Amino acid sequence: MSAIETHDSHAEHLVKDVQQGHAHEHDHDEDEHHHETFWTKYVFSQDHKMISKQFLITAVFMGVIAMLMSIVFRLQLAWPGKSFAILEPILGKWAPGGVLDPNFYLALVTIHGTIMVFFVLTGGLSGTFSNLLIPLQLGARDMASGFLNMLSYWFFLASSLIMLFSVTIESGPASGGWTIYPPLSALPDAMPGSGLGMTLWLVSMSLFIVSSLLGSLNYIVTVLNLRTKGMSMTRMPLTIWAFLVTAILGVLSFPVLFAAALLLIFDRSFGTSFYLSDIYIGGRALEYNGGSPILYEHLFWFLGHPEVYIVLLPALGITSEVIATNARKPIFGYRAMIASILGIAFLSFIVWGHHMFITGMNPFLGSVFVFTTLLIAIPSAVKAFNYITTLWKGNIQYTPAMLFAIGLVSFFITGGVTGLILGDSALDINLHDTYFVVAHFHLVMGSAAIFGMFAGVYHWFPKLFGRVMNKKMGYAHFWLTFAGAYGVFFPMHFLGMAGVPRRYYSNTEFPIFSDLVDINVLVTWFAILAATAQIIFLLNFFFSIFKGQRASQNPWRSNTLEWTTPVEHIHGNWPGEIPEVHRWPYDYSRPDREEDFVSQIEPLTEKEMAEGHH
Amino acid sequence: MSIAALSAELRSSRKDETITDAENRNQGNMWVIFLVAFFGFCYWQFISYKDKILPEAASAHGPKIDKLFYITLALITIVFIGTHIVMVYQTYNYAGKKGNRATYFAHSNKLELVWTVIPAVVLSGLIAYGLTVWNDVIYPGDKKAMVVELYSKQFDWTARYAGKDNQLGRYDFRSIGTGNDLGLLEDVKNDDDVIVKGEMHLLLGEPVQFKFRSRDVIHSAYMPHFRAQMNCVPGMETMFEFTPTITTSQMREKLKNPKFNYILLCNKICGASHFNMQMDIIVDTKEEFAKWMSEQKTWAQTQSASKQTASAITPIAENTSSN
Numbered sequence: 001m002s003a004i005e006t007h008d009s010h011a012e013h014l015v016k017d018v019q020q021g022h023a024h025e026h027d028h029d030e031d032e033h034h035h036e037t038f039w040t041k042y043v044f045s046q047d048h049k050m051i052s053k054q055f056l057i058t059a060v061f062m063g064v065i066a067m068l069m070s071i072v073f074r075l076q077l078a079w080p081g082k083s084f085a086i087l088e089p090i091l092g093k094w095a096p097g098g099v100l101d102p103n104f105y106l107a108l109v110t111i112h113g114t115i116m117v118f119f120v121l122t123g124g125l126s127g128t129f130s131n132l133l134i135p136l137q138l139g140a141r142d143m144a145s146g147f148l149n150m151l152s153y154w155f156f157l158a159s160s161l162i163m164l165f166s167v168t169i170e171s172g173p174a175s176g177g178w179t180i181y182p183p184l185s186a187l188p189d190a191m192p193g194s195g196l197g198m199t200l201w202l203v204s205m206s207l208f209i210v211s212s213l214l215g216s217l218n219y220i221v222t223v224l225n226l227r228t229k230g231m232s233m234t235r236m237p238l239t240i241w242a243f244l245v246t247a248i249l250g251v252l253s254f255p256v257l258f259a260a261a262l263l264l265i266f267d268r269s270f271g272t273s274f275y276l277s278d279i280y281i282g283g284r285a286l287e288y289n290g291g292s293p294i295l296y297e298h299l300f301w302f303l304g305h306p307e308v309y310i311v312l313l314p315a316l317g318i319t320s321e322v323i324a325t326n327a328r329k330p331i332f333g334y335r336a337m338i339a340s341i342l343g344i345a346f347l348s349f350i351v352w353g354h355h356m357f358i359t360g361m362n363p364f365l366g367s368v369f370v371f372t373t374l375l376i377a378i379p380s381a382v383k384a385f386n387y388i389t390t391l392w393k394g395n396i397q398y399t400p401a402m403l404f405a406i407g408l409v410s411f412f413i414t415g416g417v418t419g420l421i422l423g424d425s426a427l428d429i430n431l432h433d434t435y436f437v438v439a440h441f442h443l444v445m446g447s448a449a450i451f452g453m454f455a456g457v458y459h460w461f462p463k464l465f466g467r468v469m470n471k472k473m474g475y476a477h478f479w480l481t482f483a484g485a486y487g488v489f490f491p492m493h494f495l496g497m498a499g500v501p502r503r504y505y506s507n508t509e510f511p512i513f514s515d516l517v518d519i520n521v522l523v524t525w526f527a528i529l530a531a532t533a534q535i536i537f538l539l540n541f542f543f544s545i546f547k548g549q550r551a552s553q554n555p556w557r558s559n560t561l562e563w564t565t566p567v568e569h570i571h572g573n574w575p576g577e578i579p580e581v582h583r584w585p586y587d588y589s590r591p592d593r594e595e596d597f598v599s600q601i602e603p604l605t606e607k608e609m610a611e612g613h614h
Numbered sequence: 615m616s617i618a619a620l621s622a623e624l625r626s627s628r629k630d631e632t633i634t635d636a637e638n639r640n641q642g643n644m645w646v647i648f649l650v651a652f653f654g655f656c657y658w659q660f661i662s663y664k665d666k667i668l669p670e671a672a673s674a675h676g677p678k679i680d681k682l683f684y685i686t687l688a689l690i691t692i693v694f695i696g697t698h699i700v701m702v703y704q705t706y707n708y709a710g711k712k713g714n715r716a717t718y719f720a721h722s723n724k725l726e727l728v729w730t731v732i733p734a735v736v737l738s739g740l741i742a743y744g745l746t747v748w749n750d751v752i753y754p755g756d757k758k759a760m761v762v763e764l765y766s767k768q769f770d771w772t773a774r775y776a777g778k779d780n781q782l783g784r785y786d787f788r789s790i791g792t793g794n795d796l797g798l799l800e801d802v803k804n805d806d807d808v809i810v811k812g813e814m815h816l817l818l819g820e821p822v823q824f825k826f827r828s829r830d831v832i833h834s835a836y837m838p839h840f841r842a843q844m845n846c847v848p849g850m851e852t853m854f855e856f857t858p859t860i861t862t863s864q865m866r867e868k869l870k871n872p873k874f875n876y877i878l879l880c881n882k883i884c885g886a887s888h889f890n891m892q893m894d895i896i897v898d899t900k901e902e903f904a905k906w907m908s909e910q911k912t913w914a915q916t917q918s919a920s921k922q923t924a925s926a927i928t929p930i931a932e933n934t935s936s937n
Contacts, residue, residue, distance in 0.1 A: 102889070106885075176883060177883045181831075183831045184884060187831070190831050277849030280767075281830040285787055290849075327708070329717070329719065332720065333721045333726050336721070358834070360850060363753075366748065370748065374737050374741050378737065382726065388697065388700055388701050388704065391701065391708060392719070394716045394717075395714045398642070403641065409701065417694050421690070425744070426682055427682060427744070430683075430841045430842075433834060433836075462631075471629070471637075491659055494660075497667035498668070501880075503888065509892065515666050549630045552628070555631040556631070589716040596715060
């Protein structure tokens with residue numbers, strides 16, 4: 001109760017600000033968000049909507065870089081050793097004569113993975129949509145702490161810049177794979193990327209973790225404390241449930257990655273032996289004694305597996321919202337959806353060992369992890385079936401966002417089912433670290449999560465920029481990307497089943513793989529297609545920011561609170577009082593109503609009350 | 615499309631917010647086209663590569679893993695095809711139309727129960743079956759296995775056979791040096807050990823227990839034809855045991871490829887030449903194996919030979935890694 005009161009008085013204060021404009025003089029808090037300059041509005045902003053845009057634009061930029069990197073290494077994989085004249089002027093000594101250097105190939109693979117997983121799908125996805133939607137969909141004036149929120153973005157930007165800078169240094173960036181297993185990542189003698197490049201990677205990721213924690217704590221506190229009157233937990237849109245649980249996962253797991261990174265920094269720079277023992281390299285026996293790389297793997301995957309869901313849950317939350325709105329139907333099984341989010345989140349903490357079946361971990365422990373891992377298929381299946389049932393007897397409006405949301409469901413199924421193979425330790429023996437794994441996670445978390453992000457961008461673009469993205473370009477973008485992604489990742493299953501390992505610079509050294517060269521050519525062509533399709537998106541995105549059709553207040557005829565705010569951004573989100581919430585967010589196509597949607601702020605009718613509507 | 619035309623189109627009002635019936639119809643149809651094309655693509659890929667994926671298993675436990683694999687694959691293929699057909703049926707059939715109205719259908723405990731319990735039951739079966747196979751693979755029979763150490767370093771493999779006593783002698787990484795790549799110590803158990811590079815030989819029908827070691831970074835010993843893989847971790851010994859069931863010459867005949875060889879490859883990123891860290895594996899009959907083994911020198915023999923010619927040896931640079 002006291003939280004609500006505090007909130008209300010804070011709200012009144014802000015309302016006054018907004019109503020009286022910024023000319024009015026305060027007799028307290030002299031310079032609190034007044035005299036808005038370019039710097040306070042666009043750069044050091046504490047407004048969640050601006051911070052959301054900052055995250056989004058940064059993530060789009062990082063995503064483009066990571067995607068271009070993938071095209072470069074795809075060229076090498078399809079046509080190994082072939083000279084591409086364009087590479088030498090861009091990459092210099094890393095592509096002498098236009099042929100990619102093997103060390104730099106590994107660097108590209110590593111940085112592509114790092115950027116996509118952390119900077120695009122963690123920072124970018126949660127940073128954009130948790131920031132935008134938590135206050136707007138819950139009826140809050142802003143995040144609990146605008147200042148921490150601003151810091152969260154600046155730590156994110158700093159870590160992004162350091163990561164990008166690391167690519168340009170003399171010895172090359174970190175190259176040991178995005179999982180940076182020691183001793184490879186600990187010893188500069190093992191590969192050039194484990195020198196300064198690895199140090200920068202660790203510094204960048206440490207800053208990233210700070211950013212993530214600041215953001216996550218803010219999200220949790222805001223969701224728990226700043227909901228408007230009537231917004232009970234079971235009236236929250238599923239987006240918010242997903243963001244809340246994601247933030248909790250982040251708070252519980254990222255510190256463990258930080259610990260892992262810190263111990264690695266100690267081993268690298270201060271001579272400790274947490275991960276290192278019995279190593280002979282560079283012509284000498286090293287002094288490290290008693291450590292174990294397996295410890296690192298445990299710590300890394302204790303974050304690493306929840307991280308998969310940190311990436312995926314927000315995308316699923318966005319999908320729930322977009323599918324319900326555009327099918328013009330309530331999301332099917334709202335409470336089952338919440339339960340499955342919680343179930344997935346809980347299980348995600350006790351499955352990390354399935355990344356380590358063949359590391360030499362005790363085989364009995366492997367059995368336990370098989371059990372917990374396959375259980376995750378149950379809540380996942382519930383989610384997939386509920387999405388499909390939501391479409392049943394709908395009146396589906398094919399906005400570009402809707403296409404991407406349905407595309408996500410397809411990826412979630414296609415990529416998800418192969419988890420039943422990889423999660424089975426006996427089958428993992430033969431498929432571990434092959435292209436089967438690459439296919440699996442690029443579909444189920446890579447493509448699915450990025451489609452969730454696209455769905456979110458198309459759906460909430462009016463809330464971000466006051467304009468709507470072009471529909472036709474959205475359609476072209478969707479179908480080309482959808483076909484491209486399947487064309488890239490589906491054939492990789494076959495490479496994996498044939499035993500082709502991932503992170504190989506070329507497969508030409510093995511006669512048994514020579515029959516499979518044409519798969520790699522096909523995959524690369526699809527990758528080029530998918531990358532080209534992103535040009536359509538980028539044109540549409542940036543063009544629409546400035547020239548897009550102006551949005552109406554509630555363009556998708558949606559129930560949730562963000563569409564009750566004015567199109568133009570204002571401090572405090574609502575010009576007057578914050579609306580009170582009277583119903584759940586999914587009253588679409590109620591038979592007793594003429595309109596096919598009922599905003600959450602509409603009071604319950606007597607009939608509805610009698611029915612026990614919540 | 616010119617930029618001017620594009621900009622005019624982007625500005626015309628409201629049309630990006632509302633989806634017309636024709637557009638909904640088109641997108642609904644697109645899903646069907648997509649599904650047909652996608653299934654066609656999957657089928658074409660499968661037909662093109664079905665003989666190349668999952669090469670015939672050449673170990674005793676291999677067929678058990680393959681059976682589990684194919685059963686799981688069949689199951690998930692059914693789920694994959696079924697859910698996609700149902701989903702695309704909805705996206706086609708319920709494409710929006712003005713005047714149509716969605717059915718308010720918010721939840722059904724019965725349905726939720728159905729698709730919680732059915733996956734749970736199926737998964738219980740899969741878990742039980744999978745763990746049975748896992749136990750079979752990890753805890754093989756009591757038959758005494760030939761011990762072979764597989765030693766990994768950037769970027770090659772060395773195999774050390776335990777010799778007549780079937781026991782590997784002691785080692786220490788600090789003893790690594792010229793002529794002693796594996797860091798073997800003074801130990802009688804080492805004397806009869808046989809060290810080979812380039813190719814190793816295994817014995818048909820006889821279990822072989824591999825003990826894995828690494829000198830520098832993590833490697834992974836992957837032998838796809840034997841459905842065998844285990845990481846090699848510095849500072850720690852790992853193990854994997856299996857029984858070869860098809861000799862190299864039998865497999866060559868089967869595949870009608872006289873050049874075929876089983877391989878051991880590295881499957882954990884380990885540096886610049888990770889993609890070319892390999893060793894051939896030859897599976898021999900008893901006679902072939904005995905003959906091959908008799909041609910190899912024991913550790914004691916190489917030691918005494920190297921002592922005799924020590925003065926003639928040019929020191930070889932120990933590390934040839936990275937660049």
